[in-house]
Amino acid sequence: MTSIRRRSFAVTALALACGALPLAAAAQAAWPSKSITLVVPFSAGGPTDVVARVLGAAMTKTLGQPIVIENKTGAGGTIAAAYTARATPDGYTFLIHHNGMATAPALYRKLAYKPLNDFEYVTQVVDVPMTLVGRKDLPAKDFKELQAYLKAQGNKVNLAHAGLGAVSHLCGMLLRQATGVEMTTVPFQGTAPAMNALVAGQVDLLCDQTTSTTPFIKAGSIKLYGVTTPTRIKALPEAPTLDEQGLKGFQVVVWHGIYAPKGTPKEAIDRFGAAVRTALQDPAVATRLAELGAQPASEDKLSPEGLRQWLAQETQRYDPVIKAAAQFAD
Incomplete structure (x- = not known):
């Protein structure tokens, strides 16, 4: 290979490498590029399902991709939570759950996940x-x-x-x-x-x-x-x-939070949380939730850290309550 051809090859390779960087960045910035699954731990038509579907319809407009509601019922929501904890952390699986995330440790002797360790926190949603x-x-x-x-x-x-x-x-x-x-x-x-x-x-x-x-x-x-x-x-x-x-x-009072598998990209968490907050400000969504008695969570609980702190606080609150009521549990 002549020196001229070698220089030409090197220049071409460098140009391709430099061109690949913006392409890779564009690929990462493309989230979401497909439908997003929002796992609901309870049956269709139930209260958590209703909240999920009202929000999901509005979020689809914001994110440009469908929010697919997947009902995974059973064991007080622990089946859905365990499923989400094991899901691929690629930003396409989220969980909406209520107080059950805080009560599960006291209600179940063996859990396949740890609520305070095995998830990324996205945002709290509504109080009902x-x-x-x-x-x-x-x-x-x-x-x-x-x-x-x-x-x-x-x-x-x-x-x-x-x-x-x-x-x-x-x-x-x-x-x-x-x-x-x-x-x-x-x-x-x-x-x-x-x-x-x-x-x-x-x-x-x-x-x-x-x-x-x-x-x-x-x-x-x-x-x-x-x-x-x-x-x-x-x-x-x-x-x-x-x-x-x-x-x-x-x-x-029932509160709902949204979680993602541990390791989910921060961009997906931030954008999904922002879409939730945008949906809560939509007049049609606000009216529908108000008709059902639901109120958007307070501002301090809408951040990932706010949800994490609230979950920790509620877990400590419910533990003695459930133990005191254990004689009535069945």
Whole structure:
């Protein structure tokens, strides 16, 4: 090879190498280049699923790729969480989960993941009040009458929940502890089937999120006995709190956070989190969530670090609560 040809070859190689750098950078900046899976630990139609689908539709417009909802149910959300923890950390798998991320360590002796170690934190999403509701033909007209009814009927009363580890399960445990009545619990595979059973009059009571119960309450299909927040809520302004009706200190609020497999690229986490926050500011999304009683999380919880700190705080909070209610757990 002549010196001229060698110089020409070297120049060409250098040009190709330099040209490859912007191409590689462009490839990295192309996220997302395909659909993104948002794993939901509970059944379709349930409260977490509703939040995920409302957000997902708006986020699709922001990110330019479909947000595919994948329902992986069972074991109080631990199956979905374990699945996400094991997923390839490429920025195309995320998990939306509620308080169950904080309660799982106390509820389950063996977990296939560690909530505080095996995930990247993205953002908190919304806070959702809970409601105590009953079948339409339950004799008690208000919570005072319900308390008397519970004491008279005892374990003849059927209390539904959406499965071990679901927030409705936790709320039910706390209700039984607070009232001192050991009702018969009836587990279902998700909120939707539990609600269907309540509407059909097959069970007596259910404690679940406003995102699921509000439409049925407003339709008159079920009876509302109170909300679980310290103050009344905008979605159901006439509904008294359980606290003001004598169940002092009774408070259960559901919060939802978004997580990714450990090692997920920071760019994907940041952009996905930003898309969530943009969706929460969308007037149509805000209106829909407000109708269901859900409120966007406070600003300090919308960062990855804010979610991490909140999860750690809630894990410490729920551990003694669950242990104290263990005699009612099933």
